[in-house]
Amino acid sequence: MTDEPDIVIVGTGHGGAQAAIALRLLKFDGSIMMIGRDSELPYERPPLSKEYLVREKPFKRILLRLEEFWNDKNVDLRLGEAVTAVDASAHVLTLASGRTVTYGHLIWAAGGAAAPYIRLESV
Incomplete structure (x- = not known):
């Protein structure tokens, strides 16, 4: 099964959310x-290590927007x-589920992940 949106934003962190909002x-x-x-x-990632983890804020309070916002927009x-x-020339993404x-247009806002180590090969 294939979906065909006008714009796909890969990443649901601050960057991706702000792109959709903008x-x-x-x-x-x-x-x-x-x-x-x-x-x-x-949801907000920076406060995750602070207010949420020490239980000063419930998870709902660190959401960037409530579900209704995304539905309304x-x-x-x-x-x-x-x-x-990603097949950039064909404008097609493949998902882990097998869907395409x-x-x-594509906005890549997936951020990054820290590598457990970097292996340097000798030249």
């Missing part, structure tokens, strides 16, 4: 899909999905 503030009325590995709605959130391949997404 598009709607700028009156973009095309379809937007956000894809992210997290199973939760976009017609942003299709695909949570718990990982992108496994054909897009008009």
Whole structure:
């Protein structure tokens, strides 16, 4: 099965969420899909190590926006999905589930992950 949104945002952190919010503030009325590995709605990551972990804030209070916001703004959130391949010339993403997404424009806001170590090869 293939989805075909106008814009796909890979990443549901601050960058991805702000991109979707900005598009709607700028009156973009095309379809937007956000894809992210997290199973939760976009949330604040910096305070996660502070207020949330010491139980000063409930999880709901660190969400960037409530679920109703994303629904009202017609942003299709695909949570718990990982992108496994990008064919930039064909404008197609492949997801870990095997589904494909054909897009008009791609915003890559997935951030990065720390490598456990870096192995340098001798030249």
